[in-house]
Amino acid sequence: AQKVTQAQTEISVVEKEDVTLDCVYETRDTTYYLFWYKQPPSGELVFLIRRNSFDEQNEISGRYSWNFQKSTSSFNFTITASQVVDSAVYFCALSGTHSGGGADGLTFGKGTHLIIQP
């Protein structure tokens, strides 16, 4: 069975600090996809990034960066120079092809509540 662990339940930092959200996953699939979603206080779920298991290149998008390490089954997310608007719950998620490539849902971690204090 697949599993996603986000060990940090809540992180609180002061604005402009850098912060890293950890994500560790378990899967028996050789092909799988990893995702990060943001859920701000307004409640919607916002897609941030998708990464496939064959692409270990790190990605940077503005102040956001992602570090994928297959050797440690981790897909960590760093926010540089955090801002109050980054305050949200962040979810790491995993999909796979274990059921024959059908429309599998995502397996979500329990989320990390990030609080950016002004």
Added chain:
Amino acid sequence: DTAVSQTPKYLVTQMGNDKSIKCEQNLGHDTMYWYKQDSKKFLKIMFSYNNKELIINETVPNRFSPKSPDKAHLNLHINSLELGDSAVYFCASSRLTANYEQYFGPGTRLTVT
């Protein structure tokens, strides 16, 4: 131009009632999903449909019945509502399979009293 829409946004009802939540997507996606987010924010897949065909039914009580009249719509009907059904229900859609990014609706907050 909402990509994935759900109605209603809030639903308050009494135990034992039957209710429906509607979902529509205008992204041209083939696959739609229902997720449940509990009071601790944990998100769990309930159902997925691909081209109107049920693909996943994840140990959900049979009081929950999804219906997909066409590729753009996936409705969720719940019979005999129980207190434990109180949650936020999210509809989502993606191209082809869950290996592609899913786009979520705004959620429906269901409160059963």
